[in-house]
Amino acid sequence: MNYFIPFLLALFSLLSIDTPLFAQQEHLEDAMFTSEQEPSKRLLQLKNKYSDALEHHQTLEAAQALQQMGLLCFHVGHYPQALDFYLQADKLFKSTDADLLRANNLNDLGLLHYFNRNPVLAKQYYEEALHLFEIHHDHLGIATTLGKIGHLFEKQENYKQSLSFQKQAIQHFTQINNQTGIAKIYENLGSIFEDLSRYDSAKxxxxxxxxINDEQHDEVAKIEVLNNIGDILRKTGKPQEGLTYSKKALTLAKKYHEKYQEASAYRDLARTYNLLGRNDSAYFYLEISRKMTLDIYSDQNNQKIAMMQVIYDITKKNNEIERLNNDSKTNKIIGFAITIVMVLLAILGGVIINKQRMYIQNERSVSEQKQKVFEKEQELVQVALRNRQLEEEQLKQELEIKSRELTTHTLHIIQKNQVLEKLYQRLEEISKDDRKNTQKNIQKIMLEIQDNFNHDQHWDEFRQIFEQVHGTFLEKVKASSENLTANDLRLIALLKMNLKSSEIASLLGISQDSLRVVRYRLRKKLNMEQGDNLASFMQNL
Structure with a gap:
């Protein structure tokens, strides 16, 4: 017996893992789970409320009904259905920008994932809820969420982070003077220190x-705290004192019909009596705890089965309604479709006829437009041809004018040079006179005339006119030889004009013998074969 009792206590400790049916849920309405109203009936009421809200386009009320349905399913341990309701509620809350209501729903989702052994997802939902509360400076929501995150870290044995979040939570509860919240955080802190075996801090x-619970007259909240203090006293070698607290917890649990806390108090009494060596009493209370635990789990399973039946009936009813609606809609659609088809056929016939008429009219219109465009294009072509002819005629006239100017200018230079040549000859005769002064003056005149022969002004004017008439002729000649001088280019230009040798010699101010020498040198620079005619070469270039 001495070894059997501790074994049973350890076994019931494992069986008494917190479940959502018994865990403290501050946000649940007390009326939701009273013995006078079964969860299955409450679920039907919420389902009707949800349907009415949808029918009247009351999105926020529909979301709240879904959240309460999720809480109800979660409370009886029906996790998959609870998750579905929560997620639907989250979507509706999000569509209405009801951030605070959505944040509470996210906390519920986090708690659901915590009990479903998924701390990573639980933390994600808690953090999202915390963010929304912080945006709206909701200290109550912030404090509550921080406490949940701290509890999550505690269960992961990350006590440093857990203490940090619990202390942040108590700061926010203190800021709004929420004594109930402060009491709950103190209880959480005690639980952390109990896990760390720091029993003085825990107590x-x-x-x-x-x-605080005494001050607030919160008798239900005191039950768990009394059990915890009794547990600490038992662990620190004060079982008799701990027995007092456990009995107080048992009394309150019976008074307020808190069956889970009552079973927990019986179990703590069994542990205490076992430490005191009173194993008969220990076995007695342990047996009561065992029976209550089995009853609780039986009630929970019955509620879960009833809930599943209601959900099944609701689903079946919805499917049947949906099927009937679909059949009715299908018949209406078929009738409507036949009518539409007939109307469409009539319209299609009219459209085809009108389209054919429109096609013929469009073809005529397009043909007329094309004809007009063609005529316009022909007119534009004729105008363009006339303009081009006018431009060509104008260019020819300008070319003739420039050619006449070039010829006139050339003749002017020839005449000038001829006059100068005669003057030069006459002065040469006079220079033979023995009179000294006369000879000196005449020589000056001869030098001026000689300079005039080499003056470039008239040649520059000549070159400008020549390039206007003959275009890029001189550039082509330059490209054929890089050694051409300015005098070479003058000779080439005069050859291109097909002037006589005497006229070219006069224009260049040299004798015909010198001209022959210059022509010979030019042929060599142009790499001409012996016997090729220089003038013909220039005309063909």
């Missing part, structure tokens, strides 16, 4: 929580 925080 300190449990005691502070108990004092």
């Amino acid at each position: 300190y925080y449990f005691s502070k929580s108990l004092a």
Whole structure:
């Protein structure tokens, strides 16, 4: 018996893992789970409320009904259906920008994933809820969420982070003077220190929580705290004192019909009596705890089965309604479709006839337009040809004018040079006179005339006119030889004009013998074969 009792206590400790049916849910309405109204009936009421809200386009009310349906399913341990309701509610809350209501729903989702052994997802939902509360500076929501995150870290044995979040939570609860929240955080802190085996600190925080609950007259909240203090006293070698707290917890649990806390108190009493060596009493209370635990789990399973039946009936009813609606819609659609088809056929016939008429009219219109465009194009072509002819005629006239100017200018230069040549000859005769002064003056005149022969002004004017008449002729000649001088280019230009040798010699101010020498040198620079005619070469270039 001495070894059997501790074994049973350890076994029931494993069986008494917190479940959502018994875990403290601050946000649940008390009326939702009273013995007078079964969860299955409450679910039907919420389903009707949800349907009415959808029918009247009350999105926010529909979301709240879904959230309560999720809480109800979660409370009886029907996790998949609870998750579905929560997610539907989240979508509707999000569409209405109801951030605070959505944040509470996200906290519920986090709690669901916590109990479903998925701490990563639980933390994600808690953090998203915390963000929304912080945006709206909702200190109550912030504090509640921080406490949940801290509890999550505690269960992961990350006590440093857990303590940090619990302390942040208590700061926000203090800021809004929420004594109930402060008491709950003190209880959480006591639980953390109990896990760390720091029993003095644990008892300190449990005691502070108990004092606040006394002030607030929250008898239900005191039950768990009394059990925790009794547990601490038992662990620190004060089982007799711990027995007192466990009995107080049992009394309150019976008074307020808190069956889970009552079973927990019986179990703590069994542990205490076992430490005191009173194994008969220990076995007695342990057996009561066992029976209550089995009853609780039986009730939970019955509620879960009833809930599943209601959900099945609702689903079946919805499917049947949907099928009937679909059949009715199908018949209406078929009738409507036949009418539409007939109307469409009539319209299609009219459209085809009108389209054919329109096609013929369009073809005529397009043909007329094309004819007009063609005529316009022909007119434009004729105008363009006339303009081009006018431009060509104008260019020819300008070319003739430039050619006449070039010829006139050339003749002018020839005449000038001829006159100068005669003057030069006459002065040469006079220079033979023996009179000294006369000879000196005449020589000056001869030098001026000689300079005039080599003056470039008239040649520059000649070159400008020549290039206007003959275009890029001189550039082509330059490209054929890089050694051409300015005098070579003058000779080439005069050859291109097909002037006589005497006229070219006069224009260049040299004798015909010198001209022959210059022509010979030019042929060599142009790499001409012996016997090729220089003038013909220039005309063909």
